[in-house]
Amino acid sequence: MKMDSKHQYLGYVLTFLGLLLLLTACQPNPQPELASAKPALPKDEVLLAEDSSKRAMIVEMMVDLISAPVMEPIAGKIAYDETRTARVSAPISGRVVSDLPGLGAVVKAKDPLIELDSPEFGQAKENYANALADQQLADNAWGRAKTLFDHGVLPHKELQEVENRLAHAKDDVRRSLMHLKNLGVSDNEINNRYLVRSPIAGVITERHVNPGMEVRPDLGAPLFVVSDLKSLWLQMSVFEKDLGLVMPGTNVLVRVPAFPDRTFQATVEYIDKLVDETTRTIKVRALIANPDGALLPQMFATAEVLSTAKNMAIVVPLTALFTEGEGDQVFVKIGDGHYKQRDVVVRLRLKDRAVIGLGLSPGEMIVSQGALLLRTEEANEQTAADAPLKP
Numbered sequence: 001m002k003m004d005s006k007h008q009y010l011g012y013v014l015t016f017l018g019l020l021l022l023l024t025a026c027q028p029n030p031q032p033e034l035a036s037a038k039p040a041l042p043k044d045e046v047l048l049a050e051d052s053s054k055r056a057m058i059v060e061m062m063v064d065l066i067s068a069p070v071m072e073p074i075a076g077k078i079a080y081d082e083t084r085t086a087r088v089s090a091p092i093s094g095r096v097v098s099d100l101p102g103l104g105a106v107v108k109a110k111d112p113l114i115e116l117d118s119p120e121f122g123q124a125k126e127n128y129a130n131a132l133a134d135q136q137l138a139d140n141a142w143g144r145a146k147t148l149f150d151h152g153v154l155p156h157k158e159l160q161e162v163e164n165r166l167a168h169a170k171d172d173v174r175r176s177l178m179h180l181k182n183l184g185v186s187d188n189e190i191n192n193r194y195l196v197r198s199p200i201a202g203v204i205t206e207r208h209v210n211p212g213m214e215v216r217p218d219l220g221a222p223l224f225v226v227s228d229l230k231s232l233w234l235q236m237s238v239f240e241k242d243l244g245l246v247m248p249g250t251n252v253l254v255r256v257p258a259f260p261d262r263t264f265q266a267t268v269e270y271i272d273k274l275v276d277e278t279t280r281t282i283k284v285r286a287l288i289a290n291p292d293g294a295l296l297p298q299m300f301a302t303a304e305v306l307s308t309a310k311n312m313a314i315v316v317p318l319t320a321l322f323t324e325g326e327g328d329q330v331f332v333k334i335g336d337g338h339y340k341q342r343d344v345v346v347r348l349r350l351k352d353r354a355v356i357g358l359g360l361s362p363g364e365m366i367v368s369q370g371a372l373l374l375r376t377e378e379a380n381e382q383t384a385a386d387a388p389l390k391p
Contacts (some may be wrong), residue, residue, distance in 0.1 A: 003105045009305045015199045034166070041367040042340075043258070044378070045264055045340050046331070046338070046341075046372055046374045046377050047335075054373060054377065057369075057373055058367055058374070059367070059370060060362070060365050060366065060368065061320075061365070062072060062363060062365050063361075063363070063365075063366055064314065065313065065362050066312060067251060067307050068307050068314075068315045068348075069306060069315075069355060070147060070242075070245045070307050070310065070311070070348070071245055072348075073351075074236045074237070074304075074305065075304045076221065076235055076299060076301045077234075077297040078233070078234060078288070078297055078385075079232065079233045079235050079258065081227070081228070081287070082233070084228035084230075085200075085202075085223035085228070086199045086226075086227070087225050088113060088196060088198060088224040090196050090216070090223060092116030092194055092217065093181060093215065094121065095215075096114050096115070096116035096209060096210070096211055096217060097115055097116065097117045097193075097213075098112075098114050100114060100209065100211060100261060101224075102204070102207075102353065103206070103207055104204065104205075105203070105204045106202075106203055107201065107202065108201045108228060110197050110200065112197050113195075113196050113224055114195075114196045117139070117192050117193065118192055121183065121193075122175070122191060122192035123180050123190055123264065124191065128177055131173040131175075134169045134173075135169040136175070137249065141162050141165065141167045142247070145159050146159065151311070162257075163214060165292055167350075173269065181367045184197060193372055198224070199226075200226055203226065203228075203229055204226055205226070205227050205229070205297065206222070209225055210221060211226070229295075230299075231288070231289065232290050233288070234252065234266050234285070234286040235285055236284050237282065237283055238281060238282050239281055239296040240275055240280045240282065243271075246305055248269060248271065248383065249267060250267070251306045252266040252305055252306065253266075253269060253306060254266050254288060254302070254304075255301065255302045256299050256301045257299075259294060259295075266288040267287050267322075268283055268284060270284070270285040271284050285354050295321060304350075311358060314360050314362070316353065316354055317353055317370050318353060320367060320369075320371055321344070321354055321369075327343050328344050329341050329342060329345070330344055330360070330366050330367065330371065331366060331374050332360075332366050333365035333366065339367060341362075343359055344360040
């Protein structure tokens, strides 16, 4: 009988333990969900986890004030620096009798370019020699007349006539010598050979003369164009409405199709004083340094007129911007993997950049690439935060 009571008691205990285990297994365990729950973020912020693969797709940059474009890019053309360019013509008629330098040849100042056989030049030299001889005869005649006058043999009137002939002879020498000096000649040898020389150092960029050609001072085109290509001009037309943004000394950033990855610096030197009535534009000229000779006259160019030191701005790549509603936004870094959406005002939108008017301060870090990815992440977080909790 006692044995049955023990078995009955043991059965009760086992039954109780089984029910306890069953109830424990059926109870929900909320602890893991609480442990994995993220802290709630403001609507305009994104926080990437430390192990998020999206971090590798985010590129950041620090913004600062720089000389920024103040208007849309302007079409322009590279031209000779006329202060360093010479169009060489022959000041006298003649026939080319020498070899000709080729295009691209480098010459120094006073280097001969061509030699002419010029009877006119020979005549000019002969005239000078004759004038010198006449002056010598007149001077000798005056010496004899002066001696006779001093001894009372020659009347004063005849002495004056001799003095006048000497004065005329000296005038003839001066005129003939001046003619030779204008031709750049200093020797007294009488011949027909005249050398056309380069007045400046530079490169021969144009040649309009051939061997044996007869040349004259009144030819339409110069024989040679010599230019120092280390300095060039940029000619551009600025719309009337933008004229207040350009002044002498304004910096210009220049690009040419031949070198798409390079930029060249130019400085505005001159602004025309006349508005084109048809296009409502004003001609503006800028000076470009060209030390390596990469730029050439007649190249087409695109110019960006930059702001002055008093009007600098922040420039960001267009990939940093995204649009929401009617405005532009960027993501500003506020912590490690932590970004905040901010409204900005775009002053000027270019092909691949934007000039920011308001919304950013120098020294701030922004997302330059990956802004749309962060915007998608922000939208996903907001959707998850707004979803109702399931029991």
